[in-house]
Amino acid sequence: xxxxxxxxxxxxxxxxxxxLRDVSLSVNAGEVMALVGESGAGxxxxxxxxxxxxPAGIEVTGGNIFFEGTDLLALSxxxxxxxxGVRIALIPQDPLTSLNPARRIGDQLTDGLRLRAGMNRKxxxxxxxxxxxxxxxxxxxxVLKRYPHELSGGMRQRVLIAQAFxxxxxxxxxxEPTTALDVTVQKQVLRLIRDMQREHKTTLLFVxxxxxxxxxxxxxxxxxxxxxxxxxxxxAQILKNPQSxxxxxxxxxxxxxxxxxQSLEPVPEALIxxxxxxxxx
Amino acid sequence: MPRDLRIWLGGGFILFLILVAMFAPLxxxxxxxxxxxxxxxxxxxxxxxxxLGTDSLGRDVLSRLIYGTxxxxxxxxxxxxxxxxxxxxxxxxAGYYRGWVDAMVSRxxxxxxxxxxxxxxxxxxxxxxAGLTSVIIAIVVIDWTRFARVVRAETQxxxxxxxxxxxxxxxxGHGAILWREVLPxxxxxxxxxxxxxxxxAVIVEAILSFVGLSVSTDTPTWGGMIxxxxxxxxxxxxxxxxxxxxxxxxxxxxxxxxxGLRQWLDPMLKR
Numbered sequence: 001x002x003x004x005x006x007x008x009x010x011x012x013x014x015x016x017x018x019x020l021r022d023v024s025l026s027v028n029a030g031e032v033m034a035l036v037g038e039s040g041a042g043x044x045x046x047x048x049x050x051x052x053x054x055p056a057g058i059e060v061t062g063g064n065i066f067f068e069g070t071d072l073l074a075l076s077x078x079x080x081x082x083x084x085g086v087r088i089a090l091i092p093q094d095p096l097t098s099l100n101p102a103r104r105i106g107d108q109l110t111d112g113l114r115l116r117a118g119m120n121r122k123x124x125x126x127x128x129x130x131x132x133x134x135x136x137x138x139x140x141x142x143v144l145k146r147y148p149h150e151l152s153g154g155m156r157q158r159v160l161i162a163q164a165f166x167x168x169x170x171x172x173x174x175x176e177p178t179t180a181l182d183v184t185v186q187k188q189v190l191r192l193i194r195d196m197q198r199e200h201k202t203t204l205l206f207v208x209x210x211x212x213x214x215x216x217x218x219x220x221x222x223x224x225x226x227x228x229x230x231x232x233x234x235x236a237q238i239l240k241n242p243q244s245x246x247x248x249x250x251x252x253x254x255x256x257x258x259x260x261x262q263s264l265e266p267v268p269e270a271l272i273x274x275x276x277x278x279x280x281x
Numbered sequence: 282m283p284r285d286l287r288i289w290l291g292g293g294f295i296l297f298l299i300l301v302a303m304f305a306p307l308x309x310x311x312x313x314x315x316x317x318x319x320x321x322x323x324x325x326x327x328x329x330x331x332x333l334g335t336d337s338l339g340r341d342v343l344s345r346l347i348y349g350t351x352x353x354x355x356x357x358x359x360x361x362x363x364x365x366x367x368x369x370x371x372x373x374x375a376g377y378y379r380g381w382v383d384a385m386v387s388r389x390x391x392x393x394x395x396x397x398x399x400x401x402x403x404x405x406x407x408x409x410x411a412g413l414t415s416v417i418i419a420i421v422v423i424d425w426t427r428f429a430r431v432v433r434a435e436t437q438x439x440x441x442x443x444x445x446x447x448x449x450x451x452x453x454g455h456g457a458i459l460w461r462e463v464l465p466x467x468x469x470x471x472x473x474x475x476x477x478x479x480x481x482a483v484i485v486e487a488i489l490s491f492v493g494l495s496v497s498t499d500t501p502t503w504g505g506m507i508x509x510x511x512x513x514x515x516x517x518x519x520x521x522x523x524x525x526x527x528x529x530x531x532x533x534x535x536x537x538x539x540x541g542l543r544q545w546l547d548p549m550l551k552r
Contacts, residue, residue: 053446081452081453085452092450098443116452
């Protein structure tokens with residue numbers, strides 16, 4: 001099986017220093033791959049590089065990002081735009097700011113359907129209604145007329161999930177889609193993403209810092225630190241038997257719901273110092 | 282003052298002015314150009330029918346005031362709308378694309394702002410020749426910078442927000458993002474500025490009329506009336522005071538409307 005996304009030796013840097021160092025990873029069709037790491041590990045940078053929306057000041061210095069055999073980094077902006085939304089979509093991090101506050105949900109949700117799929121207004125709204133149904137939003141016709149600030153955070157994230165799936169993309173990149181949500185809502189949203197992913201057989205690249213989330217929905221995982229891949233493999237295997245000392249430390253720093261009395265261990269400073277040395281070498 | 286009251290009072294007065302301008306021939310008791318030298322500089326109420334008195338040529342002040350709203354409002358709406366269109370477009374482009382577009386627009390604004398606006402407008406009209414079109418062009422050419430500056434800053438801020446990023450991840454082009462995502466968020470600011478700009482346009486027109494660079498003197502304008510009244514202020518105060526009052530109230534109304542709109546459209550001040 002050839003990978004849908006194949007990132008090879010990707011490096012990126014900003015004015016401050018390197019952000020990604022020789023990152024290679026591949027995601028197979030229909031699989032959920034987690035990108036795990038703490039803040040600054042470069043996981044979001046990878047996601048944005050795939051979408052071609054790197055912020056100004058960060059530039060790719062080497063490597064390739066193959067999507068179904070095409071190198072996305074070699075595409076013109078216009079060709080890349082043709083792929084976005086239709087073949088590669090994003091579930092953004094913050095549902096509060098990722099919806100336009102000045103536009104009704106219906107108008108935003110139908111943007112892709114009208115501009116990219118060429119539907120007329122009527123058909124796009126019908127489709128939007130069924131999309132909202134798919135993400136378990138009640139009274140979709142009323143929600144379509146609402147503004148974002150009239151919806152709860154969970155509802156907004158559902159709208160964004162519906163939007164990501166609206167054009168049946170092959171790959172969806174979820175950039176910490178549950179970080180901004182309450183814990184109870186997180187669980188529902190995660191389950192929704194997993195269900196939608198299975199139903200549509202979408203390949204999912206899931207960016208997160210939460211190992212609990214990884215354990216719940218990801219088939220494989222890539223552990224990053226300082227822009228470098230430390231460990232890669234099947235989630236179950238890595239969680240049971242982590243090879244990298246950093247992954248072990250990360251697991252020790254995560255709460256376990258079955259053993260709440262067990263105290264959490266911060267990642268040892270000696271280990272961080274060693275990682276830093278290793279990376280800069 | 283509560284914002285709703287501001288909007289109602291300001292908007293109401295402007296609506297009243299629009300009606301007055303539209304139905305001027307029906308409302309004016311006299312022909313604004315008709316001279317009656319026998320009744321020159323008659324105080325308000327002295328001559329029958331001349332409720333606000335007459336000027337040095339015996340023309341009815343109220344009728345001239347009523348016809349004067351036509352020029353004032355034409356300039357307010359047309360000049361402000363065109364300045365808004367030009368400034369907003371350049372501001373959007375500068376704020377969104379940054380780089381050399383931004384550099385060009387910003388330098389242009391800087392250069393423009395270095396000139397005193399009233400002097401520049403008088404100079405412009407003097408070059409273009411007097412007349413309504415020249416007045417409108419002068420106001421547009423000078424005041425587009427107000428819109429460009431504010432819209433540029435607002436656009437920069439909006440384009441940085443995640444919804445714009447989310448839209449580009451959806452494969453929307455720059456044009457679509459500007460039009461569909463950024464513009465609706467910039468529009469409230471633009472509306473407020475537009476209202477304030479209309480007040481400014483009224484003043485500038487009055488200034489240009491005052492110095493005789495606006496429409497020809499046989500068309501009644503408030504600025505022209507003020508200029509005439511100034512010369513006979515000690516004999517006939519009403520010739521000066523009424524157009525001055527009309528000007529004052531009109532500008533106040535536009536400003537109140539603008540302030541009210543700003544508070545009304547600002548979601549942080551809402552509720």
